[in-house]
Every structure is written in C-alpha cells, then in structure tokens.
Amino acid sequence: LLGTAAVGIAAAGAASLLPSQKAAASTSDGIRPFTVGFPQEELTELRRRIMATRWPERERVSDEASRRIWSTPASAGPTQGVQLATMQKLMRYWATEYDWSKCEAR
Numbered sequence: 001l002l003g004t005a006a007v008g009i010a011a012a013g014a015a016s017l018l019p020s021q022k023a024a025a026s027t028s029d030g031i032r033p034f035t036v037g038f039p040q041e042e043l044t045e046l047r048r049r050i051m052a053t054r055w056p057e058r059e060r061v062s063d064e065a066s067r068r069i070w071s072t073p074a075s076a077g078p079t080q081g082v083q084l085a086t087m088q089k090l091m092r093y094w095a096t097e098y099d100w101s102k103c104e105a106r
Helices: 002-015 040-051 063-070 083-097 102-106
Strands: none
Touching: 040 083
C-alpha cells in the first residue's frame, strides 16, 4: 500500500511540471528557418570549464585487464571506453579550435 501511495505522489509531482494550459497552436503551417545563437559569455564559460577538466594521469584500467574481467577476446579491441588521449584531444578541439560562429551561420 505504501508503495502505491509513493507512486501516486511521484506521478502527481511529475504532472505538476506540465503546463496547466495548452500552448497556442502556431498560426502558420509553413516551414520556418531554424536559427541558433551562442552568447559569447556562455562560450567563454564553456571553454573555461573544459580547460579546467581534471584528467587522470593515465587510464585507470589497462585494456588487457578489462578484457580479463569481461572475458572478451583480445581481437575485440579496446574495452575500457574512449582512450584518455582521444578524450583530451577532443576537449582541446572544443575549447580552442571549434568555430561556433560557423555553426550559427548555417
């Protein structure tokens, strides 16, 4: 009984997140262009957070140890996820090289 009450309370709480009135329908059925803009202060904050990432000195688990744990064949390739160096390179790209204005211009 308590479980049922908890589910009901959770459902009521989730329902309160929904709008109480229907949104007005669009008056135009035509296709509208999608535009996006990135405020400079948000991009600056994003870059700051990316550059502040604390990386481990190395991967915590070797690929070989990961294979033994999960009993995957060595031919299956890396099993620990994306390599640390790859993640660092990707984060550096997002922080210093990605041109957000090109994305806005599309």
